[in-house]
Amino acid sequence: MRKLILSALMAATVIPGVAAAQSYGELRRDRQDIREERRDVREAQRRGDWRRVEGERRDLRDARREYREDLRDARRDVRRDRRDWGDRDRRWGRNDWRTYRSSNRALYSRGNWRAPFRYNTFRPGVRIAPNYYGQRYWINDPWRYRLPPARANARWVRHYNDVILVDYRRGIVLDVIRNFYW
Incomplete structure (x- = not known):
């Protein structure tokens, strides 16, 4: 039964x-x-x-x-x-996620997340290896987390508790949000 x-x-x-x-x-x-x-x-x-x-x-x-x-x-x-998902299409500010995160803590607490590589602190403008921004690390629903929309050829990627906006054609970091996840 x-x-x-x-x-x-x-x-x-x-x-x-x-x-x-x-x-x-x-x-x-x-x-x-x-x-x-x-x-x-x-x-x-x-x-x-x-x-x-x-x-x-x-x-x-x-x-x-x-x-x-x-x-x-x-x-x-x-x-x-x-x-x-009506507010998904509006213009997003870079820090719109902060107030939303404080009222929706469960969404941002995705447990211990470990990758097959060690943690690195990335800065915007740095070129990184493709294994750091592979498809398995893409955030497929950034509007759910109130992240700004990614431009063409760019994706939000999770790197441990950080979120990185990467130009996946060239491997260049465009933006970094540290300690995004709890």
């Missing part, structure tokens, strides 16, 4: 992420269905079978209606996400 409850809880936490990915896949399949239905209508017109043409047109209308419904659902999901 315990395994059943645990598996149901795990499935409930995974379902929202799957639903978003599923809606985009549905849209792609619906567009493909519309193309196939158009092809069937043209084929029926070429053969001159008008009963079949009407049936294929009906199928085309149904495919278009299904596409519009899925598109409406996907747009609604995007609007809901934007509403939830």
Whole structure:
């Protein structure tokens, strides 16, 4: 019984992420269905079978209606996400995270984080090795921590308790925030 409850809880936490990915896949399949239905209508017109043409047109209308419904659902999901993360798009100051961190301490306490290399204090303008800013160290949701948005070809990277903005094409440190995490 315990395994059943645990598996149901795990499935409930995974379902929202799957639903978003599923809606985009549905849209792609619906567009493909519309193309196939158009092809069937043209084929029926070429053969001159008008009963079949009407049936294929009906199928085309149904495919278009299904596409519009899925598109409406996907747009609604995007609007809901934007509403939830609404202040993500505003202009950020460099220290906007400080007041937010004091009221959301659990978000910034990610436990002891260790890398396969030792700690270094980096300064802006220094070139660092690629193993310090590899993809596994990228912060994929900087707006969640109220970090300023990274410019093109730059990513926020975690280095122990510090956060570093790195130009990942050249390996140059652009900004450093020390003791970002607790």
